Structure formats: C-alpha cells, structure tokens
Amino acid sequence: MRGVVMHAPGDVRVQDRPDPIIEQPTDAVIRVTASCICGSDLWPYRGAEPVHDAPMGHEYIGVVEQVGGDVKDIQVGDYVVGSFVASDNTCEICRAGFQSRCVHQVMMGAIGTQAEKARIPLADGTLVKVPGEPTEAQARSLLAASDVLGTGWFAAVAAEAGPGKTVAVVGDGAVGLLGILAAKRLGAERIIAMSRHAERQTLARTFGATDVVEERGEAGIAKIKELTDGYGAHSTIEAVGTQESMTQAIGATRPGGHVGYVGVSHGVELDGLDLFFATVNLLGGPAPVRRFLPELIDLIMRDQIDPGVVFDLELPLEDAAEGYKAMDERRATKVLLTV
C-alpha cells in the first residue's frame, strides 16, 4: 500500500509500505478513507523532535476490512472512527474515562494512518461504528473527531467550561478553535479567543467566541482580567504547549478556576511556588478522545456541529508533502488527506 513516511525533518515522502495484517486476535485492519496532518506532526517536521524514517499519521476514518478472532463488536464493512490512542476500554483507567492512558495503550502515531490501510489494535475498545452513511461534510467532521475535535472537547471539559462560565482559549490552531466549539456546546456564557490571525478570528467567532484578544503574555493576561472584572477567566483552554502559552493560560485563570491543557508540552517548566499561589485546577495530557466519540459522532450525524470546517486544504494522499509544507508555512490550519 501507499503511505507517508518522514525520513528526516522537512523530508516527507509518500511511498510503498507493507500492507498491514492482523497481528493480534484483537486487531482489525481498516481501509482508510481519509486521514489528516496534525499540528503535532509539525514538531518533528521542524526538527523540534527527532525523526528518522517514521510512518506518519494518527487520525483516521475508514471501513473495516478484516478482524481478528477475538474481535466481537466491530465487523467487516463497518464505517468506523477511532482515537489516536488505541485502548482496551475495559481497564480501570479507561472506565474512569482516561482511555488515552489505558494500561494497554498503543499510540496510533507509531502505526501511521496517513496510508491506504491501517492496523487498529484493540479494535473493540478503540473503534466506534458510525450509524448510517455520512455525507462528505459529515465524513470531514468525523475525521476531526478522531483527534482535534476530541482533544478540544476534552480541554473544554477539563477546564469545566459550562453555563455561567467565562472561558479563555489560548491557541488558535484546529484544537483551540474546536475547544471554542466545545465550550459553546457545553453552555459557556462567554468565550474569549486569544488570536491575532484574522481568518482564525472569523472561524473562532463562527464556533462561538464572543470576544477576541490579540494581546499575548502579560498584556494578554491583563486584557482577560479587564474583561472579567479583574478576576480572570473561570476556565482556560491551553492548546499550544509552549512556556509562553502555559504561563498565559495559568495567569489568565482566576483562583479556583480550571485550566485544561492539551498542547503537547515542549520545554515547559512550571515553578512550584507560582503554581501554588495561582491556586488553579490543572488537568491536561493526551486527550481521552474515546470517552467522547459516541457523543461526538451522534452530534455530527445529526448535523448539530460542523467541526470539519477546520480543514481548509484537501489533498490526495500522494500530495502529503505539499500538505506538510502548507501547514508549516501557516498557509493551512489543517490539511485533510483523501485516500
């Protein structure tokens, strides 16, 4: 089959890779109908993480082609969505809603779903069947559910966005934007997008942002306080992963408030005493997307949400290299790869 491989920073190629097979009786093999490029794929692309001949991609929708002997709930022909972490969905961690830290977790990025096919470990726990036949727009939204929507949703839930709450969102990439959508669906009263890109501000407002703050750092924190009677936001979503974004998120949150952080941390150090006196709730990490998939699929198939609009560039799998380039150069927010 054809699949994307990153040979070195900046060197992305589409090439022949071995067809996946059932390796464990709990595996399934799916025909990928669409995949995409993640903001986190840019870290190795830019040399911020080591990379060498790595298959790429961890987001996917597709149709089941084969199942192992122990797979009970998923069948050949099912149209499915899964998270970027395969999970058994039965251990205590999964049952508590933290499937991204399942005791048997497999990171799908190590398998590489920017490809024609993919092996899905722990298929019964990982995959969720989509009822009916999605439209093209619904399929794009289902693909978003696989990571960026599910991650933004988790960030909003971790930040305890809800009725009566003012939510600040640090980061205007796909995850931050879909965090806004999630906060809106969860009933937040006011949503402040921190963004200085005109197009992303527009999308932020489409998803439910009531205010936009262009300032960053200390000035950004001061602006959030000014907008909240000096208190700070009740809930803050952090969707970048840098020292500046974490400091900004914690500083923008009132004592007793909640920070949901989902940007993969790069070089972040938190000073214990600053955190002590911030007195905020912190919850973050790889999002347990699987927890939210049934609800998100339902909302998408009933056309209640349209997260798929974050894809602003669509390319065939063979042109993946151009997709990476476009995201790296910020010409695209999120690239969909059709297979």
Place this chain on the structure above:
Amino acid sequence: MRGVVMHAPGDVRVQDRPDPIIEQPTDAVIRVTASCICGSDLWPYRGAEPVHDAPMGHEYIGVVEQVGGDVKDIQVGDYVVGSFVASDNTCEICRAGFQSRCVHQVMMGAIGTQAEKARIPLADGTLVKVPGEPTEAQARSLLAASDVLGTGWFAAVAAEAGPGKTVAVVGDGAVGLLGILAAKRLGAERIIAMSRHAERQTLARTFGATDVVEERGEAGIAKIKELTDGYGAHSTIEAVGTQESMTQAIGATRPGGHVGYVGVSHGVELDGLDLFFATVNLLGGPAPVRRFLPELIDLIMRDQIDPGVVFDLELPLEDAAEGYKAMDERRATKVLLTV
C-alpha cells in the same frame, strides 16, 4: 502586650509589642486564648526564607474584645476561630470557596497571632463564632481547625478523597496526618500513609490510615502501585512542598486521579511533559480554610473528630522559643502556645 518576634533565623524572642487597635471599621481585635507554631514557621527559622524582626504566628482562637463600626455579624465576647488568611467572604473568589485568594486577602502571618491579642481584618468575613463553651480538648481542636486541620481537609477535598477511593498521603506532619483524618471522614475506602516515624505512623492509623508505606521516591511510588493493582492511588495528598514530595505525589497517582497539594512549595519545578503524560488533576495552594470552618467547628463541638491530638507539646507563650526548637529538632510534631 507580649508577642513572638523572629529576629533572624533561629532567633525567636517573646517581647513587648504594641497593643493592636481597630485600624479599619471592618476590623476586630481579639484576645488570643491559644496560638501555635506552624511547620511553615520553620522555613524562616531554618534560614530557608529571609526573616528580620518579624512578628510570628497565623493560627488562633480567642474572644472578641473590640469591633469596628462596620462589623455586623461578630460581637464583643464571641468565642471565635478564623483562618490564616483574612477574607471578605463576599467577592466572587470567596463565594466560589477560595477565600484564601480573596481579592482583599490579608495574610495573618504579617500580623502575628503568637501574641496576647491580634487585630483581625475583615472580621465578618474571616471569623466564625463557636456555639457554646468549648472544653479544653475541643479548644485544641478548634485551634487546629484554624490551619492544619483546614489545610489537610482542603487537600483531601482537592484530591477528591471519597467513597471507593484509595488515598495516598505524602507527608506525616500535622497537615498530612489531618489529611488522613479528613480523607477518612470523607469516606475514603483505603488510606495509605507514607511515613517512616513510628509515632506518626501510630497517629496516622488512629486517624484512619489502613496502610503505611515507609519507602520514598521511586521505591515509594512502586509500593503504592503494588498496593493498587498497578494503577496508582485515585487521590493523593501532598503536604510537604519539596521537589521530592511533589514528584512522589504525582507519580503515585493514577492517570485521571487527583493530587491535592498544600505543602508551601520550596524550590519545586515541574516538567511540563512529565505532567502532560501523568495526566492527573492538580489542585493546590494556600488552603481556603474559611470554606470548611463552619463544618469543622460543628464536627468538633459534637465530638465527631479530635484533631487537637496532633498537638504533642503545650507551652506558655513566654516559652515560644523552646517550642520552635522542639519542632525544628523534630521532638514535637505541633506545638500549642497557651496565652
């Protein structure tokens, strides 16, 4: 009046200090009937924090002697308990239960309650009247409520200790021990005290610990995992404030679990990526003791809890220097000063 002053690290003296007066119409002045020495008073005593001619003490019970013109709820003659942070109890932060970060907060440590009298700012918000006349044992427990009990209680609530939960407790000082008492009252199924002092282990078991772990660091984390089917504790109380104790607390907690940290942070740095993959809820800071005071006073006056037993040395105020020495040399867990 007589009061404790720390002139320099290790140099504690009881001396004449000016009688407190009503400075603001929201103030009260109380006659302190008992105060105590806090574990946090040892940081400057040991030179870990700068100190120069500072009045000491932030825990207190006493009887109201004077009130300012705007004080409505507290009256002369009331027997009262307050927290180590004075708070208006009306701002949005207070109403959300985070009175220790009130927008008008005053740290009582700056006033110094190891003294015959003390000015209490924001008296209506800060002080809670005790119904009836406490016995000697109840008075000791009420004094504990002023900080160490309230702080341990907050840590247990922040860690979401409750029915069905396994709670690990890092730190066997007064706060850690009373965190055990709180976790027990909150219904925790299993409480693991991390302690290597025989006497404190005994007290931990008295307060409700079901297990004791003597190992620390990586070995301590491994032991907690061994006791919890490999998952880690649901809830962890951190009551020390060092790099080792925070690392141990986060490491002992399962993904999706909760860490309540109340040890005043000294030199702690948290690595963002470690925290990201720990995927635990973190909440800590100066405890909003005021939130819990009405409930704690009620439990104490109905003899449902006896936190006052953490005081293992009782001295007259004039002998405060000996009390500091005893705590510094670990001959006492917690020293009560009678006034």
